[in-house]
Amino acid sequence: MSAEPHISPPQLEVSKPKAHPKSSSLWLDALSRLVKSKTSFIGLCLILLLILTAIFAPVIATYDPTEVQLLDRYQAPSSEHWLGTDELGRDIFSRIVYGSRISIQVGVIAVGISAIVGILLGGIAGYFGRWVDQIIMRIIDILMAFPSILLAIALVAVLGPSLTNAMIAVGIVGVPQFARIVRSTVLSVKETEYIEAARAIGAKSNRILFQHVLPNCTAPIIVQATLGIGTAILDAAGLSFLGLGAQPPAPEWGAMLSDGRAALQTSPWVITFPGIAIFLVVLAFNLFGDGLRDALDPRLKQ
Template sequence: MERFKAFWENFKQNKAGLVGLFLLMVLVFCALFAPMLAPYDPTLQDAKMRLVVPFFVEGGSGAHWLGTDDLGRDILSRLLYGARISLTIGVVAVGIAVFFGVIFGLVAGYFGGLIDMLTMRFMDLMLSLPSILLIIIVVAILGPSLTNAMLAIGIVGVPGFARIVRASVLAEKQKEYTQASKLNGSSHGRLMFVVILPNCTAPLVVQATMGFAGAVLEAAGLSFLGLGAQPPSPEWGAMLMDALQFITTSPWTLVFPGCMIFLTVMGFNLVGDAIMDALDPKRS
């Protein structure tokens, strides 16, 4: 509890981090209460209400605050339900990356030698390819869907976490508390998961927060290319793809989902930077 209080005292001094935290809290609120906040079913089509302009534009309809898309679907409702999809993407993709990244990094850093060399050269091989290209390759093999997109994003994120964990393990296993536990007869499993791993969590938290932003952005990119969420899913990237043809005639169909992606990614990045500063041991 004392460590958390110290962390919070450092975190709240970062104004940008507080802005990011507020944005994420709004996102979580929208995702949790989307069924109560959304005025319409996000997949409900109404040809008579096609491309209705937002209420703040002349001729706008009060029934659709942010207007409608080319199929007459309420954009506000789709944005709210899209928040659920974005959070799900972040949790699943980052969860996959953290789980396998921790396993590979922990084993490589702890045992060293040939195991370390083979594991990290494989991670380097994955890092040598552009991440979006590797994601597209995995999705192309598995087939276009939101589930496969999350799996691909998670797989591509593994090397980053593995390298961070390995570096932390190499430092922690040389410290006195680790050596003392080893002399007391602790097993390899206990040394890795009970003694060393809890002391490697600080960089993992920072990387995971940044990973959320990357996962949301990459998933939106895949959906925009038609490789992620499939119609009629109200995913923000898919909404951008559907609205691209109306960029000159009905720009609001493009602007609102684009703004949601921007604000979400910015929120995670701001919070990640603030967490990194708050956990900095050199901070006075």
């Protein structure tokens, strides 16, 4: 009899567990998406250039921004005066360089006022609701009923024309945007399970609001603050253009536009370069803010 062939048992392949991608936080994912965005990167580079220009203004500027040289009035751009001179012979390049300090100051202080007041009002309205919400939001609606620049002009007219009062007015004008964004975010955050758990263990309302609810509203607040800086700089320049903001001889870009109106046809460089500076700074914050908004949106996470 022939021997039966030996059949080896089938080899079972042991599949290796698939490696799961490492989890990362929202902020790391946002930073990764932000770096990959070309428009956001351009905005960030322009913002960094503005900050470096403000820091090293004494080194970069070639002349004293307030020094009057009547013999050098309305000189065209040249190797001596890179961007020309204005009606008082002051170097425009130096004034633009020092004006970057005023722009950063206006943006940060005005947005800081808007953020502090708006976060408090929006957080209280969204968390407590009922009649508190009704009162606060009706006040916000009244503020939003006025065009922002007209409301800022009215506030400065009451407070008096100065750069400080212009920053306060621009800050007040920006409060409704922060209040509405924070309120809408608080309305969704306060219904989450961990907030209900905090209430169940007896945590006080102010502790829940400031330690649990508002910290989870950080992303939209940062985005609004970034976009708000560009708007604040533009509004402050508009007030200075009307003579209600920075007063002479401060090298503020809006005031430089106002001073150069009379020489628009004969010496266009007097208003061209300050206008370009305002355009680039506002564009930079808008590009960076839009990219930051997309980067912090968890729905865009792939």
